[in-house]
Amino acid sequence: MRTSFRTDDVDEARAMIEATYYSNFMDVLHGTGVFRARFDIGALGALTVGDLSCGADVRMRCGELGAYHVDVLLSGQLTWRQGPAPATRAVPGTAAVFQPLGDTVLERWSGDCRMFAVKLDRAAVEQSLEKLLGRPVRGPVTFAPAFDISSGPGRGWARLVRTVADDLREGTGALAQPLVAAPLQEALLHGLLLSAGHRYRDQLTDPAQALRPAPVKRAMDAVHERPDHPFTTAALAAEARVGVRWLQEAFRRYVGMSPMAYVRDVRLSRARAELVAACPEERHVSEVAHRWGFAHLGRFAEQYRARFGELPSETLRG
Structure with missing residues (x-):
């Protein structure tokens, strides 16, 4: 246009x-x-x-x-x-x-x-x-x-x-x-x-980011490429070509959370993007939550508010 x-x-x-x-x-x-x-x-x-x-x-x-x-x-x-x-x-x-x-x-x-x-x-x-x-x-x-x-x-x-x-x-x-x-x-x-200035800028230019092990990157890439896939920790370990325990420890060290917590956060981000773009008259929060694997609507709302500072219904109306 x-x-x-x-x-x-x-x-x-x-x-x-x-x-x-x-x-x-x-x-x-x-x-x-x-x-x-x-x-x-x-x-x-x-x-x-x-x-x-x-x-x-x-x-x-x-x-x-x-x-x-x-x-x-x-x-x-x-x-x-x-x-x-x-x-x-x-x-x-x-x-x-x-x-x-x-x-x-x-x-x-x-x-x-x-x-x-x-x-x-x-x-x-x-x-x-x-x-x-x-x-x-x-x-x-x-x-x-x-x-x-x-x-x-x-x-x-x-x-x-x-x-x-x-x-x-x-x-x-x-x-x-x-x-x-x-x-x-x-x-x-x-x-x-x-x-531009923001609180994450120094992290973007931090050479330590390059030290993240390749198996961790492979698992993270898999989640971003297929966020709707029913991943388990074992499945992610297979994607990374390492053992489950190694992957769990590496994620906590280099990402700051467990592999499945990372999957959940990526899905929350995708759900938010869908709610931001949606028309309130045509889309329901429950529909978006279920599409991204959140079966319990109340728990989804709690996790969403903890992550983004507002309820999913507020995002949809905004």
Whole structure:
């Protein structure tokens, strides 16, 4: 999907942002220029990437986003806040990072501000982190509100965003090819996790991760490739080509949990991804729980809340 949109009508611009990103209220700040919105927006799997500018200073209120979001500034400035946190300002050379939760307000999106706006599906980001870490993650990923894109890994990530935005704007069709789109989506997800600040970042660059034994990796890969398979510890040991006791001890040492606890956590993550994407009128928590091997609904709800900080019914309604 690709949209090239031009308008001097604020309501039309607001509707386009709602259709492609988030519900919002947009107000032009008087005396700041002529409003002329220029939006070039496209989808890349679990990501939405847009090249956006408004021509006049605007204020925008979006409520909770429900997704991770990054604005890469090319010019001008952006001042925003989420929840009770104080306002943060971004200028060229920095990227503004937004969380899925917390009321979101762009206090001032300056008229001379052109930016690449990247919306990232929450489940995709969290699953990518788990894949990089090689273990489940407890709770949401909380990013620092901004990161440097003038040097280091942030600069490389911003360049990749520009490549994707340029292709979407020019409509070359390259990103319509799965063999091109899938690696780019993965690179953007992984690149953000390696560039932005969060509590797991040091672990992603820790060389000790490379020391995890190959049998443990084989068992973990099997779980990620076939999470709905009725694994037992013995079956995982067979996948890893080691004995049951060796696998149990290795998992506790290198993963921090037993093999079957790891299977359960991966299935909880998959159940969460399904609930996030589901329509409450068409899907029931019990249906999702049973699909991922949780026969006891009450126990599933307890384990889910311990893992994600909310009940599965709350995820489905959200």
